[in-house]
Every structure is written in structure tokens, then in C-alpha cells.
Amino acid sequence: MALLLFSAGGLLLRAEGSALDTLGITGNLLIGQPAEQVFAAHPEAQRTIRRAFTGEAAAARVTMAGGSWLLRAHPIRAGEQLQGVVVVAAALPQDEPARDERNRMLSEAAFEGMVVHQDGRIVAVNDALTVLFGWDADALLGKPLRMLFSRPVDAAAVDAAPCETVGQRKDGRQFPLEIRSRNLSFQGRPAAAWSVWDISRRKQAQTALEETEVRYKAIFEGANDIIFTIDLKGNITSVNQSGERLLGYSRVEALTMGVDEIIVAEHLDRALSMLRSGLETGQLPVSEIEVLAKGGGRLTLEMSGSLLAADGQPIGLLGVARDVTERKRLERELAESESRYKLAAQAANDGLFDWDMVRGRVYYSPRWKSLLGYDDKSIGDAPDEWVQRIHEEDRPDFLVELDAHVSGRTEQFEFEHRVCHRDGQYRWMLSRGVAVRDDGGKVVRLVGSQTDVTDRKEAEARLIHDAFHDALTRLPNRNMFLDRLRRALGRARRHKRLFAVLFLDLDRFKVANDGLGHSVGDQLLMEISDRLRTCLRPEDTLARFGGDEFTLLLEDLSGPQDAIRVAERIQEALLRPFRVAGHEIVTSASIGITHCTTEYDDPEAIMRDADTAMYRAKALGKARYAVFDQRMHSHAVERLQIEHDLRRSLDERGFELFYQPVVSLRSMQITGFEALLRWKHPERGYVSPAEFIPIVEENGLILPLGQFVLLEACRQAAIWQTRFRDAAGLTVSVNLSPKQFEQTNLVQSLASILQETGMVPGTLRLEITESHLMAYAESVSQLLNELKQLRCKLQIDDFGTGYSSLAYLHRFPFDALKIDRSFVDRLDKEEQANEIVRSIVRLAHGLRMPVIAEGVETAEQLRDIRALGCDYGQGYLFSRPVPAEAATELLANPPVW
Ligand code: C2E
Ligand code: CA
Ligand code: CA
Numbered sequence: 001m002a003l004l005l006f007s008a009g010g011l012l013l014r015a016e017g018s019a020l021d022t023l024g025i026t027g028n029l030l031i032g033q034p035a036e037q038v039f040a041a042h043p044e045a046q047r048t049i050r051r052a053f054t055g056e057a058a059a060a061r062v063t064m065a066g067g068s069w070l071l072r073a074h075p076i077r078a079g080e081q082l083q084g085v086v087v088v089a090a091a092l093p094q095d096e097p098a099r100d101e102r103n104r105m106l107s108e109a110a111f112e113g114m115v116v117h118q119d120g121r122i123v124a125v126n127d128a129l130t131v132l133f134g135w136d137a138d139a140l141l142g143k144p145l146r147m148l149f150s151r152p153v154d155a156a157a158v159d160a161a162p163c164e165t166v167g168q169r170k171d172g173r174q175f176p177l178e179i180r181s182r183n184l185s186f187q188g189r190p191a192a193a194w195s196v197w198d199i200s201r202r203k204q205a206q207t208a209l210e211e212t213e214v215r216y217k218a219i220f221e222g223a224n225d226i227i228f229t230i231d232l233k234g235n236i237t238s239v240n241q242s243g244e245r246l247l248g249y250s251r252v253e254a255l256t257m258g259v260d261e262i263i264v265a266e267h268l269d270r271a272l273s274m275l276r277s278g279l280e281t282g283q284l285p286v287s288e289i290e291v292l293a294k295g296g297g298r299l300t301l302e303m304s305g306s307l308l309a310a311d312g313q314p315i316g317l318l319g320v321a322r323d324v325t326e327r328k329r330l331e332r333e334l335a336e337s338e339s340r341y342k343l344a345a346q347a348a349n350d351g352l353f354d355w356d357m358v359r360g361r362v363y364y365s366p367r368w369k370s371l372l373g374y375d376d377k378s379i380g381d382a383p384d385e386w387v388q389r390i391h392e393e394d395r396p397d398f399l400v401e402l403d404a405h406v407s408g409r410t411e412q413f414e415f416e417h418r419v420c421h422r423d424g425q426y427r428w429m430l431s432r433g434v435a436v437r438d439d440g441g442k443v444v445r446l447v448g449s450q451t452d453v454t455d456r457k458e459a460e461a462r463l464i465h466d467a468f469h470d471a472l473t474r475l476p477n478r479n480m481f482l483d484r485l486r487r488a489l490g491r492a493r494r495h496k497r498l499f500a501v502l503f504l505d506l507d508r509f510k511v512a513n514d515g516l517g518h519s520v521g522d523q524l525l526m527e528i529s530d531r532l533r534t535c536l537r538p539e540d541t542l543a544r545f546g547g548d549e550f551t552l553l554l555e556d557l558s559g560p561q562d563a564i565r566v567a568e569r570i571q572e573a574l575l576r577p578f579r580v581a582g583h584e585i586v587t588s589a590s591i592g593i594t595h596c597t598t599e600y601d602d603p604e605a606i607m608r609d610a611d612t613a614m615y616r617a618k619a620l621g622k623a624r625y626a627v628f629d630q631r632m633h634s635h636a637v638e639r640l641q642i643e644h645d646l647r648r649s650l651d652e653r654g655f656e657l658f659y660q661p662v663v664s665l666r667s668m669q670i671t672g673f674e675a676l677l678r679w680k681h682p683e684r685g686y687v688s689p690a691e692f693i694p695i696v697e698e699n700g701l702i703l704p705l706g707q708f709v710l711l712e713a714c715r716q717a718a719i720w721q722t723r724f725r726d727a728a729g730l731t732v733s734v735n736l737s738p739k740q741f742e743q744t745n746l747v748q749s750l751a752s753i754l755q756e757t758g759m760v761p762g763t764l765r766l767e768i769t770e771s772h773l774m775a776y777a778e779s780v781s782q783l784l785n786e787l788k789q790l791r792c793k794l795q796i797d798d799f800g801t802g803y804s805s806l807a808y809l810h811r812f813p814f815d816a817l818k819i820d821r822s823f824v825d826r827l828d829k830e831e832q833a834n835e836i837v838r839s840i841v842r843l844a845h846g847l848r849m850p851v852i853a854e855g856v857e858t859a860e861q862l863r864d865i866r867a868l869g870c871d872y873g874q875g876y877l878f879s880r881p882v883p884a885e886a887a888t889e890l891l892a893n894p895p896v897w
Contacts, residue, residue: 002015002088002089003015003086003087003088003089004038004086004087004089005084005085005086005087006035006049006053006084006085006086006087007084007460007463007464008081008082008083008084008456008460009460009464010034010035010036010053011033011034011035011463011464011467012033012034012035012038013084013463013467033479033483035049035050035085041064042062042064044060044061044062045060045062045064045071047060048060048062048071048073048087049071049073049085049087051073052073052074052075052085052087053075053082053085055075055082056075056286056304057072057073057074057075057304057305057306057320058072058073059071059072059073059283059306067091068091069089069090069091070089070090070091071087071088071089072087072088072089072090072306072318073085073086073087074086074087074088074223074225074227074320075225076223076224076225081430081453081456083224112128112195112196112197113125113126113128113129113131113132113133113195113196113197113198114126114128114129114193114194114195114196115129115140115145115148115193115194115196116184116186116191116192116193116194117145117191117192117194118186118189118190118191118192120144120145120146121142121143121144121145122140122141122142122143122144122145122148123141123142123186123191124141124186125137125140125141129196132167132169132177132196132198133148133167133168133169133170134169134170134171135170139170147168148167148168148196149165149166149167149168150166150167150168150174151165151166153165153179155181155192158179158180158181158192158194159181159183159192162178162179162180163178163179164176164177164178164179164199165177165179167196167198175198175200176198176199176200176203177196177197177198177199178196178197178199179194179195179196180194180195181193181194181195182194182195220240221240221241223240223242223320224242225242225320225321225322225323226239226240226242226243226246226247226301226319226320226321226322226323227239227240227242227243227318227319227320227321228240228243228318228319228321229308229316229317229318229319230259230275230316230317230319231315231316232279232314232315232316233258234258234259234260234272234275235255235257235258235259236254236255236257236258236259236262237255237316238255239251239254239255243321246293246299246323247262247291247293247294247299248293248294248295248297249293249294253294259271259272259275260272261292262291262292263289263290263291263292264290264291264292264298266290267289267290270289271289274287275317278305278307278317279307279314279317283305283306283307284303284304284305284306284317284319285304286302286303286304287302287303287304288300288301288302288303288324288328289301289303298325299323299325300323300324300325300328301321301322301323301324302321302322302324303319303320303321303322304319304320304321305317305318305319305320306318331434349367349451350367350449350450350451351364351365351367351368351369351370351371351449351450351451352364352365352367352368352447352448352449352450353365353368353386353433353446353447353448353449353450354445354446354447355383355433355445355446355447356444356445357406357443357444357445357446358444360382360383361381361382361383362381362382362383362385362386363381364379364381364385364386368450371427371429371450371452372389372419372420372421372422372427373421373422373423374422386419387399389419389420390417390418390419390420391417391418391419391420391426393418394417394418395417397415397417398415398417398431401413401414401415402415402446405433405435405446406435406443406446408435412432412433412434413431413432413433413434413435413446413448414430414431414432414433415430415431415432416428416429416430416431416453416457417429417431427452427454428452428453428454428456428457428458429450429451429452429453430450430451430453431448431449431450432448432449432450432451433446433447433448433449434446434447434448467479468480468483470543470544472522472525472526472544473525473526473529473544475529475542475543475544475550476541476542476543476544477543477544477545478543478544478545478546478551480541480543481541481543481545481551481553482603482604482607484541484553485501485553485603485606485607486602486603488553488555488596489596489600489602489603489606491555492555492596497555497556497557498556498557498558498559498560498595498596498597499553499554499555499556499557499595499596500553500554500557500560500562500563500593500594500595500596501551501552501553501554501593501594501596501606501607501610502551502552502554502563502566502567502570502591502592502593502610502625503545503549503551503591503592503593503594503607503610503611503613503614504532504549504550504551504552504570504589504590504591504592504614505548505549505589505590505591505614505618506528506548506549506587506588506589507587507588507589507590507618507622507623508587508622508771509521509524509547509548509587510548511771512524512585512587513548516580516581516583516585519581520580520581520583520585523580523581524578524580524585524587525544525548527578527580528550528574528578528587529542529544529550531573531574532550532552532570532573534573535566535569535570535573536552536554536566537554539555539556540552540553540554540555540566541553550589551607551610552566554566560595560627563593563595564593564625564627567591567593567625568625570589570591571588571589571591571623571624571625574587574588574589575588588622588623589623590614590615590617590618590622590623590624590625590626591614591617591624591625591626592609592610592611592612592613592614592615592616592617592625592626592628593610593613593625593626593627593628594606594609594610594613594627594628595627595628609628609632610628612628612632613625613626613627613628613632614626616628616632639695642692642695643695643699645681645682646679646692646695646696646701647701649679649680649681650701650704650705654679654680654681654682655677655678655679655680655705655708656677656678656680656686656883657675657676657677657678657709657712657713657716657884658675658676658677658678658686658881658882658883659673659674659675659676659716659732659881659882659883659884659887660673660674660676660874660878660879660880660881660882661673661874661878661879661887661890662674662731662733662852662872662873662874663872663873663874663878663897664871664872665862665865665866665870665871665872665873666871668896668897669894670730670890670891670894671729671730671731671872672730672731672732672733672763672765673730673731673732673733673887674732674733674735674767674874674881675709675712675713675716675732675733675734675735676689676735676881677689677693677705677709677735678881679692693737697737697738697739700739702737702739702740703739703740703743706736706737706739706740706743707749709734709735710734710749710750710753711753711757713732713734713764714732714753714754714757714759714764715757715759716732716884717730717731717732717757717759717760717763717764718757718758718759718760720888720891721759721760721763723888724891724892727891728760729760729763730763730891731763731764731765731793732759732763732764732765733764733765733766733767733795734764734765734766734767735767735769735797736766736767736768737772738768738769738772741780741783746783747783747786747787747790750787750790750792751790754790761791762791762793764792764793765792765793765794765795765815765816766787766792766793766794766795767795767796767797767818768794768795768796768797769796769797769798769801770796770797770798770799770800770801771798771801773796773812780812781811781812784812784813785813788813793815793816794812794813794814794815794816795814795815795816795817795818795852796809796812796814796816796817796818797818798818798820798821798854799817799818799819799820799840800819800820800822800823800836800840801820801822809847810847814849815849815850816849816850816851816852817840817844817849817850817851817852818851818852818853818854818874819837819840819851819852819853819854819870820854820855821854821855821875822855823836823837823840824837824853824854824855824856824857824861824865824875825855825857825861827860827861827864827865828858828860828861828864834864834868837853837865837868837870838868838869841868841869841870842869845869850871850872851869851870851871851872852870852871852872852873852874853865853870853872853873853874853875854874854875855874855875855876856873856874856875856876856877856878857875857876857877858877859877861875861877862877862897877897878897
């Protein structure tokens with residue numbers, strides 16, 4: 001069963017129930033969509049719901065998602081006003097339930113446990129019982145029977161009838177079971193054989209059913225209308241709280257009554273024949289019936305209903321009744337006498353009007369005038385006092401509706417419109433009226449009321465706004481974006497216009513969010529969305545699609561270049577650091593661009609391609625954009641291939657370590673190596689880890705691979721340390737992935753590697769990337785200390801690319817700092833880079849950390865880093881990463897730099 005709740009404005013507010021998946025209404029994608037959209041492919045369902053919005057309950061049988069459904073749509077009202085519509089969709093029974101039931105019984109029977117007992121002790125059990133309870137047969141024989149149950153079972157009761165109780169397994173777990181008993185004789189004396197079934201699944205199904213019932217009940221009880229059911233004989237079988245309240249009978253009283261005791265005598269015949277025809281046709285036409293409330297009062301109910309059926313057989317009627325007594329009374333009074341009408345007018349909260357169609361004069365009640373902020377004297381009796389105050393957008397429809405009623409095409413005049421208040425603001429009013437005709441059928445008067453519905457209108461507008469906007473940034477949300485995209489697609493198709501979608505994902509947002517706290521993350525998102533706004537034209541749509549994803553819809557482009565310019569503008573705008581809560585945060589975004597041609601059928605395909613392009617931009621190194629092209633589809637396939645090859649290489653020792661020397665800038669001697677992983681790809685040769693580390697981090701292969709690197713690097717270090725006399729202090733650095741921190745036995749296995757290989761203690765250096773450190777700051781501290789206990793040295797890698805300050809690093813026990821290659825690269829190009837490196841070195845030395853400069857490629861860079869006070873250097877100038885034999889050669893015959 002599924003329950004769908006629509007707002008008075010027709011938008012889907014909530015959807016719940018186990019059947020949503022099967023109905024095809026999954027996820028929150030459809031929340032906020034109009035009913036027409038929710039049931040896009042089902043005109044029958046749309047019709048049914050439309051009827052409910054006109055105030056009538058309606059039902060239809062609909063074939064959807066391969067099943068047959070009964071949809072019932074009920075209007076919900078508060079007083080006179082429609083608040084919304086509830087749709088209950090119930091699957092119509094097919095053969096499946098019966099088959100399920102059989103399967104369940106068969107499977108329960110297959111696991112029928114059997115225990116024979118005598119004088120309270122177990123004397124025999126079958127295999128199924130040992131499986132059910134987890135005990136071996138030997139452990140049970142001779143033991144007291146009660147050990148199988150969590151509470152004592154009354155044997156006499158089981159004898160008399162099958163009963164349900166709770167079993168207890170060997171592992172202590174409890175489960176519901178059913179027992180049936182049979183008497184037999186064992187070794188000449190009476191004994192009992194108990195059959196035992198595990199009924200957990202049956203129970204679960206029952207609970208699920210009960211939960212559905214609870215929800216259904218909430219709606220049933222919450223409705224303002226009376227909802228009731230009667231059986232075929234006309235006995236009341238259920239009634240909701242509104243029924244109790246309005247009729248005054250308690251539920252218990254009502255359930256002993258027949259409808260004939262409630263309906264007033266004059267209406268009884270008509271009502272009964274209506275019910276009978278309802279049973280035949282399955283539908284109760286809407287009709288008004290007078291009933292007797294407890295204590296003798298009379299109520300007029302407007303009733304509708306539909307057939308209740310179980311397994312295809314009618315079992316009664318479901319009725320919805322609305323108390324219209326008050327309306328009836330007012331109508332009568334209005335029609336009866338003018339003086340009483342005036343009295344009613346003063347009492348009622350609504351403003352009243354009486355439009356004399358013959359003389360073209362309107363009587364507006366004082367309340368009518370005060371709703372608009374005027375006293376009784378300030379408004380005359382001309383129709384224009386009203387019509388001219390109506391908002392000009394609403395006025396034409398107002399007049400159309402009015403004419404429709406006066407000319408007899410509608411039963412009632414009813415229209416919501418804005419009217420200008422004395423304070424100059426517009427208020428929403430609901431105007432209703434009925435024409436009074438003379439004997440010839442000509443309309444002489446129109447009498448009715450006007451209610452201020454501004455509050456409800458605003459609440460509705462807020463509801464709609466919230467459904468379509470992100471609460472944090474106030475930007476349109478995913479729903480709204482997809483909606484606009486859908487419309488843009490339609491427009492583009494009609495007018496052959498070019499538009500584009502940009503999918504923007506912040507790079508390393510998680511680092512800032514986890515490292516600096518979520519409130520900083522939230523503020524950052526707000527600042528970013530403000531800055532993004534400045535890059536757009538007013539007609540562009542910027543939405544927060546989710547988490548750290550933003551999407552942009554750019555319409556009416558003159559060419560593909562336009563979208564690219566926007567992407568470039570955005571990237572430029574993000575270059576300036578953000579200041580949030582005292583932190584200076586540098587961020588960037590990867591942007592995927594799709595140009596939307598008319599080849600696209602649906603927004604989802606566009607989003608998928610923009611997303612693919614965004615991933616491409618990420619893979620190319622982030623902080624850039626990529627334009628979608630058809631080849632990117634094959635990228636995903638390629639990736640699968642890579643994963644497959646990686647797994648195979650792991651079995652076949654398809655990996656190798658390269659070594660890159662680390663050179664002391666004082667002695668210009670090699671003091672160590674950094675171990676860098678290479679994948680020996682069968683066709684592509686040596687592949688850089690930059691390409692496959694992200695993949696193995698994601699699929700878990702990083703753990704065995706990381707293990708291999710550690711073992712291999714330590715083994716090689718030990719070889720060098722024994723082979724070369726001056727190399728006892730030679731260091732080897734190994735890169736650690738954050739995923740390895742989560743490995744529970746990292747410290748332990750590293751300890752045994754160090755022992756096994758015999759590497760000189762204190763010469764292994766572990767490198768941890770700065771941004772990883774930020775992301776895992778909370779959990780990593782203790783682990784780092786444990787690694788230090790093993791006398792491993794810790795180095796912070798790629799420094800300058802994350803967000804950390806040196807003061808923050810002070811909390812961690814680091815021994816050295818590696819300045820990221822990008823700074824060294826900029827040294828001879830930008831003066832600013834010099835300044836940055838100088839201050840990093842100064843601060844690191846203050847914390848007693850030597851500094852290693854990475855990526856030294858030119859003699860000028862070498863000169864600069866020496867001048868700036870770096871302690872070590874590493875880079876192509878000294879040597880590229882090389883295989884172990886070549887590294888050995890570097891140690892045997894050190895080059896002169
Ligand atoms: P990294 O730790 O920053 O390693 C330095 C990278 O810079 C290496 O790339 C190296 O070949 C390159 N490089 C060294 N000198 C120069 C130079 O003068 N100019 C330029 N342009 N590049 C230079 P590689 O070997 O491709 O490694 C890339 C990244 O992969 C490493 O960055 C590291 O983060 C990761 N990685 C490498 N091996 C392992 C490993 O065994 N385990 C883990 N978890 N990550 C690894
Ligand atoms: Ca490194
Ligand atoms: Ca590095």
C-alpha cells in the first residue's frame with residue numbers, strides 16, 4: 001500500500017508506504033511535483049485525482065508498473081476549505097499472495113523442529129531442531145526442556161492448542177516460534193512430541209502490515225471529514241474521530257448501530273436505496289443526507305463513498321461525509337429573509353455581499369469592508385468598489401468565473417483572487433456566492449461571502465518555496481533545477497536555441513568540512529554560492545544540487561564558447577581565498593560542461609553527461625573544466641578494464657618500486673631515497689601511481705599493495721645498509737595512503753616487517769600528505785604516536801596544498817616537511833613563491849623540522865632553494881626515480897652535482 005499526500009495547490013508533499021518502489025515513485029525526486037507529473041503516464045489516475053481536487057472522493061483501477069492498483073483519492077478539508085488530497089494506492093490481489101503464503105508454509109514446514117520430552121527432560125530431537133537452536137543433539141539429550149525457551153511454557157496449554165512462545169538459541173538470541181504437541185509413548189511411558197516452527201518471518205510480515213495500518217489510521221483519524229465503513233447489512237463497522245465528535249456517539253455506541261438508526265426517517269428510504277445501488281455499482285453518488293446526532297440534533301452531511309472489497313467480493317462501503325449543516329443553514333437563511341441575512345452577516349467572520357443584478361448595486365457588509373481596512377462609510381455600493389480593487393492579473397478570470405455562474409454554467413461562484421487593501425498591499429480573498437433567480441429563471445441577485453485566505457496562501461507559497469530551495473544557500477535545489485532544465489529542453493526544441501549545463505564540484509571540500517568543522521563548511525558553501533552568483537547573468541539558473549555540488553543552466557547562448565567563458569570566470573572568482581571564521585581557505589572547483597543539443601530527450605541524460613565531464617576534469621587534476629564529448633562514455637568502461645588489470649597484476653607481481661635520491665644541500669651527498677611505486681602494465685609499460693592510486697584506494701587494493709611497498713622498500717634499504725659501509729644511516733621514505741590508517745593491524749605488521757628485514761632502526765620515513773592529515777585529523781594522532789614508538793620518522797608531504805597552518809601541525813609529531821613541487825616550480829617565475837617558501841622554512845625550523853624541497857629540475861631552482869635555507873632537495877635535476885639496480889649504481893658511484 002502507498003499513501004500520497006498532495007497540497008491544496010496540487011503538489012506532492014509526502015509519499016510513504018511499502019509500495020512506492022513498485023509504483024515507480026521512488027526517492028524524493030517527485031516531492032514538490034504536481035500530481036499530473038507524478039502520474040505522468042496514467043491519465044486514469046490523473047482524472048481520479050483531479051476529481052478529488054474538485055471536492056469529490058474518487059476511485060479508479062489503474063494498471064501501473066506491471067500491477068493492478070486501486071487508487072482512492074480523498075479530499076481533506078478543514079471546515080469549508082480543501083486542505084489537500086490523500087491518495088491511497090492498494091495493490092489489487094493477484095495470485096501472488098496465495099503463492100507466497102504456500103511458499104512460506106512449505107519453508108516453515110521444512111524446518112519443523114521436533115523435540116520429544118518426558119518428565120520435563122529432552123529425550124530425542126531431530127536435525128532441524130539442532131539447526132534452529134544451534135545446539136548439538138548431544139548437548140540437549142537429558143537436559144531440561146525449559147532450556148529451549150526464554151520463558152517457561154505451560155505444557156498443558158500446548159497440549160490443548162498450538163501456541164506461540166519465544167525460543168532461545170545457544171548464542172542467546174531469541175526468536176518467536178510456534179509449538180504443537182502430540183502425545184506418544186517412549187520406553188513404555190507417556191511422552192510428548194513437540195513440533196516447533198520458527199515464525200520470525202511470519203511475525204515480520206505481520207509487523208509490517210501493522211505499521212501500514214498505523215499510518216493509514218493516522219490519516220483516517222486526522223481527517224476533518226467523517227470517514228466510516230458499513231457492512232453489507234448496513235451495520236456500522238468503523239468510524240473515525242471526526243465522526244464521534246460530530247455525531248456525539250462514542251465509537252462503541254456507533255458500532256452497535258445500523259445506519260437506519262442514524263439517518264432521519266424522511267431520508268431513510270432514499271438513503272437505503274442509494275446504498276443498495278452503491279453496492280451494485282461500486283460508487284456512491286455525492287448526496288446530501290440528514291442524520292440524527294446524539295441528543296436529537298440534526299446534521300446535514302454531504303456524503304460520498306466507494307465499495308469495499310476483499311478478494312474481489314464486496315464486503316461493505318467506505319463513506320466520507322462532510323458536515324454541511326452550517327452552510328445549509330446559512331444558505332437557507334440567506335434565501336429566506338433579508339433582515340436575518342443581515343444579522344448573519346454581522347455575526348459571521350466572513351465578509352458578505354449581496355449584489356443586486358437588476359439595479360447594479362452591491363450591499364457590502366461592514367465586515368466585508370473591514371477585511372479591506374475600511375470602515376462602513378468609506379465604501380459605497382458600486383460593483384466597481386470591488387472589481388476595481390481586484391489585482392489586474394486576477395480580474396479577467398474573476399469576471400469569467402462570475403459570468404459562468406450567472407449564466408448557469410456553474411453551480412456556485414467560487415474564486416480566489418487578490419484585492420487591494422487600504423494599506424496598498426494585496427490580500428488573498430476567497431469569494432463565493434450563489435445566484436438567486438426569479439420565477440422566470442433570471443438572475444436577480446448574487447449573494448455570498450468573502451474570506452481572507454492570505455495566511456493560507458502564504459503558507460502554501462512557503463511550502464512550495466521550501467520544496468524547491470536549498471535551506472542553507474537559499475539557491476534553487478535539485479528539484480527546481482531539473483524542472484527548469486526540463487522546460488529549457490522543451491524551449492530549445494521549439495526554438496532551436498543552444499543552452500548548456502555546468503556541473504560544478506568543489507575540490508577537497510571534505511577536507512575543509514571535516515578538518516575545520518561543519519559550521520565552517522556551511523559558511524564556506526554560502527560564501528561560495530554568493531561568489532558564483534556574481535559570475536552569472538540574471539536569466540541563468542544556479543542551483544545547489546547536493547553536498548558540494550552546484551549546477552548551472554545557461555540559456556540562449558550564442559555559441560559553445562559562452563559556457564566555457566562562464567566556467568573560466570567561475571574558476572577565476574574562486575582563486576581569491578575565502579575568509580571564514582578566522583580561517584583563510586583556498587578552494588577550487590572541477591567543472592563539467594554539456595552543450596545541450598536537441599539530441600537529448602530528458603534532463604537526466606544531460607545531468608549524467610555533465611557529471612561525467614566533471615569527473616573527467618577531476619581526473620585531469622582538478623581546478624579545471626572539461627567539456628563533455630561522446631568518448632567520455634567509454635572512459636567508464638576503460639576504468640573497469642584498469643581495475644581488472646590491477647587485480648591480475650597484484651597476483652603476478654606486476655608492481656615494482658622505483659627510487660629517487662634525496663640529496664643533502666649542505667654536503668651534496670645522497671642521504672636517502674623515496675620509494676615510488678610503478679605498475680608494470682602489460683601493454684603500456686610503467687604506469688605512474690598518480691593514475692591508479694585513486695582507483696586502488698577506492699576498491700581496497702591499496703591495502704595489499706601498501707603492504708608490498710613497505711616490505712619491498714625495507715628489504716631494499718637493508719640490502720643497501722649492509723652493502724655500503726657509509727650507508728648505515730641511509731633513509732628510505734615510503735608514501736602512506738590514508739586508507740592504510742584505517743587498517744587495524746598497520747602498526748603491528750610494520751613492526752614485524754622492520755624486524756624481518758633487519759633495516760637499521762630509525763631509517764624508515766613515512767610520508768603523509770598534508771590534505772589527508774586534515775581529513776583524518778581526529779583519528780590519526782594516536783596512530784602517529786604508535787608509529788613513532790617503532791622509531792619511524794614522519795614526514796609531511798606536499799606541504800602547501802592543504803589548508804593547515806604550521807601551528808596546527810605542531811600538534812602532530814612530525815620530523816620533517818616536504819614543500820610541494822608547485823612552489824619550487826614557481827620560484828624563478830614569481831617573487832611571491834620565494835616569500836612563501838622563505839616563511840615555510842623559517843617556521844619549520846622554528847619547530848625543529850628540516851625542510852625537503854621537491855621537484856628540483858633546474859640549476860636555478862637548486863640555487864634558490866639553497867639560498868632560502870632548505871635542507872634537502874629531490875628532483876629530476878639530481879635523478880628521476882629509477883629501478884633498484886640503477887639506484888644502487890648511484891650509491892656505488894655518486895655523481896657530482
Ligand atoms: P609524491 O609523494 O609527491 O611523489 C613525488 C612525485 O613527483 C613522483 O611522481 C615523482 O616521480 C615526481 N617527481 C620527482 N621529481 C620531480 C621533478 O623534478 N619534476 C617533476 N615534474 N616531478 C618530479 P610519481 O612517482 O608519479 O608519484 C606520484 C604520487 O603517487 C606521489 O606523489 C605519491 O603521492 C603517490 N605514490 C607513489 N608511490 C606510492 C606508494 O607506494 N603508496 C602510496 N600510497 N602512494 C604513492
Ligand atoms: Ca611522497
Ligand atoms: Ca610530494
